[in-house]
Amino acid sequence: MSKLNMSKLKKFNIGAMIIASFVLISPVAALAKGAPDSFADLAEKLLPAVVNVNTTQTIKIKRRTMPQIPGMEDFFRRFGQENDKRRNPGNGDEDSRQENGEDRALTRKRQSLGSGFIIDPSGIIVTNNHVIDKADEVMIKMHDGRELKAVVIGKDDKLDLAVLKVESDKPLPYVKFGDDSKSRIGDWVLAIGNPYSLGGTLTAGIISARNRDIQSGPYDKYIQTDASINRGNSGGPMFNMDGEVIGINTAIFSPSGGNIGIGFAIPSNQAQRVINQLREFGHTKRGRIGISFQAVTDDIAESLDMEEGHGALVSSVVEGGPADKAGIQVGDIIVEFEGKTIKERNELPIWVANTEIGKKAKIVVLRKGKRKSLTLVIDELPENENASDDESLTDEDQADQEVKEILGMGLEPLTEKSRKALKLEDNVAGVLITSVDRNSPAGEKGLRRGDVIVSITQEEVKTVEEALAKIEELRAKGRKSILLKIIRSGNTAFVTVKFDPKK
Structure with missing residues (x-):
C-alpha cells in the first residue's frame, strides 16, 4: 500500500471517528434546550389575564377600660371620647354610644394584597384561599387599571384555593390550564404576580423539584421553583413555555420573609379538580x-x-x-x-x-x-372537623405509688383519679407516663407526662410489669427501637423510641 493511500486511510478513519462521536453525542445534545432569547412575546400575551386581588377586613378593637375612681367619672369619660376621636376621626360624641347606652366597638380596616388569574372570559378568577379568607370585601384590579368588585364562589382551605367571580360588560382576557405532569425538573417556567403591591411582575426560573411535601396540609405535592416569588405573589399563576398554567404560586421558604429561590406552586392537575368542584358546588367533594x-x-x-x-x-x-x-x-x-x-x-x-x-x-x-x-x-369527607379538648394531669391527680423508670420514662399504673383527669374511657387499659427526662430517648421523641402507653410493638400492655418485661424482651432480641402506641388528649399516636446504646 502506498504512502498516499495510507494517508487517505488515516484521514478516513479520523473522519469516521468524528462522525461516530457526533452520532453518539448528538442525541444527548438534542435533549438540552437553552434559555429562550426573550420572554417578551409570552409576557405580552399572558399579563392581561393576571390580576391583583385586594381585600379589606373590618377588625374590632377592644376599648380600653377607664379607671373607676369616685368623683372622676366625667373626666375619664371625656378622656376616653377624645381618644376615640383621635382613633376614628370624624365620629362625634353622639356616634360613640349605641342606642342602649353602651359604647360602640372601635374598628379598623385591615387590607391585604395578593394575586390571581382569569380562567374564563365571563370573569372566573382563581387565587389562594389565604388571600381572601375572612375578607369583608374583595376588589380585583385588572392589568389595564380597571377595578371590579368580586364575590367568592367557593373556597377550600385544605388545598388553599378560592374561586372568585367578577362582572364585566365585555369578555375578559383569560389563560388555560396545562398538564403539569408533562413538565420536568429543569424546565423553564414563568411566575406572574403582585409582589409588594408593585403590580403585574414577571419572573423566570426553572422547576427545581416536584411532589414536594412541605407539611402544610394532607395533600401536599408542590412544584418547587427558583423563579422569584415574594409576598403578594400568592395566588398568581406559574406558566410553562407554551403559556399554559401548570401551577398556582402558594408558598415560599424563607427565614427572612423575602425570596431566596425556593417557592412552591400547587400543580395544575391537582388544582383543576378542586376548582371545578368549587365552581359547580361551592365546596369540595373529597x-x-x-x-x-x-x-x-x-x-x-x-x-x-x-x-x-x-x-x-x-x-x-x-x-x-x-x-x-x-x-x-x-x-x-x-x-x-x-x-x-x-x-x-x-x-x-x-x-x-x-x-x-x-x-x-x-x-x-x-x-x-x-x-x-x-x-x-x-x-x-366532611368540610369541617371537630378539634378535641386538651386534657392535662396535675400532681394531685397522681396516685401515691412507686414509679418505675425505663428509657427516661417514669411509669405508673392507671388509677381512677388519673383516668378522670385525662378523660379516658373505661375500656382503656395501659400504663401512665408520669415523668420524662428531656435528654433521654423518650424525651427526644416528644413523649410527655400524661401520655398513656397502651401497646408496645403491637402487643397490648396493661400493667407496668408487662411494659417493663416487653421492653427488656425486645432489647434482648437486638431491636434498635420499640414502637409505642400512646393516647394523648383523646388521640392515638405511634412513637418510636430507640434503646440507649450506652445501656
Whole structure:
C-alpha cells in the first residue's frame, strides 16, 4: 500500500471517528434546550389575564377600660371620647354610644394584597384561599387599571384555593390550564404576580423539584421553583413555555420573609379538580375512609421488623366509618390502595380524596406482619372537623405509688383519679407516663407526662410489669427501637423510641 493511500486511510478513519462521536453525542445534545432569547412575546400575551386581588377586613378593637375612681367619672369619660376621636376621626360624641347606652366597638380596616388569574372570559378568577379568607370585601384590579368588585364562589382551605367571580360588560382576557405532569425538573417556567403591591411582575426560573411535601396540609405535592416569588405573589399563576398554567404560586421558604429561590406552586392537575368542584358546588367533594394515620418511618419499620419503611400506620379509626365497617384496626399498616403501593406520606390521602364517592376500593394491610386484603366503600369527607379538648394531669391527680423508670420514662399504673383527669374511657387499659427526662430517648421523641402507653410493638400492655418485661424482651432480641402506641388528649399516636446504646 502506498504512502498516499495510507494517508487517505488515516484521514478516513479520523473522519469516521468524528462522525461516530457526533452520532453518539448528538442525541444527548438534542435533549438540552437553552434559555429562550426573550420572554417578551409570552409576557405580552399572558399579563392581561393576571390580576391583583385586594381585600379589606373590618377588625374590632377592644376599648380600653377607664379607671373607676369616685368623683372622676366625667373626666375619664371625656378622656376616653377624645381618644376615640383621635382613633376614628370624624365620629362625634353622639356616634360613640349605641342606642342602649353602651359604647360602640372601635374598628379598623385591615387590607391585604395578593394575586390571581382569569380562567374564563365571563370573569372566573382563581387565587389562594389565604388571600381572601375572612375578607369583608374583595376588589380585583385588572392589568389595564380597571377595578371590579368580586364575590367568592367557593373556597377550600385544605388545598388553599378560592374561586372568585367578577362582572364585566365585555369578555375578559383569560389563560388555560396545562398538564403539569408533562413538565420536568429543569424546565423553564414563568411566575406572574403582585409582589409588594408593585403590580403585574414577571419572573423566570426553572422547576427545581416536584411532589414536594412541605407539611402544610394532607395533600401536599408542590412544584418547587427558583423563579422569584415574594409576598403578594400568592395566588398568581406559574406558566410553562407554551403559556399554559401548570401551577398556582402558594408558598415560599424563607427565614427572612423575602425570596431566596425556593417557592412552591400547587400543580395544575391537582388544582383543576378542586376548582371545578368549587365552581359547580361551592365546596369540595373529597373521598374519605375514616382513619387517622402516620407515615411508616425507617424507625417504625425497624421496630416492627419490616424490611423497609413504607405505608400508612393506622392510629385511629372513626366508628361507623368506611374503614371501621371494612374491619381495619388501629395498628394496621395500609401498604396498598387500589393496587398502588404507598411509598410517601401524602399518597394515601390524595388517592382517597380523588376517588369517586361510593366506589368500592381494595386495600391491603399488614396486621402483625401478615398481609390481609380488605374492601371498603369510599365516603364523603366532611368540610369541617371537630378539634378535641386538651386534657392535662396535675400532681394531685397522681396516685401515691412507686414509679418505675425505663428509657427516661417514669411509669405508673392507671388509677381512677388519673383516668378522670385525662378523660379516658373505661375500656382503656395501659400504663401512665408520669415523668420524662428531656435528654433521654423518650424525651427526644416528644413523649410527655400524661401520655398513656397502651401497646408496645403491637402487643397490648396493661400493667407496668408487662411494659417493663416487653421492653427488656425486645432489647434482648437486638431491636434498635420499640414502637409505642400512646393516647394523648383523646388521640392515638405511634412513637418510636430507640434503646440507649450506652445501656
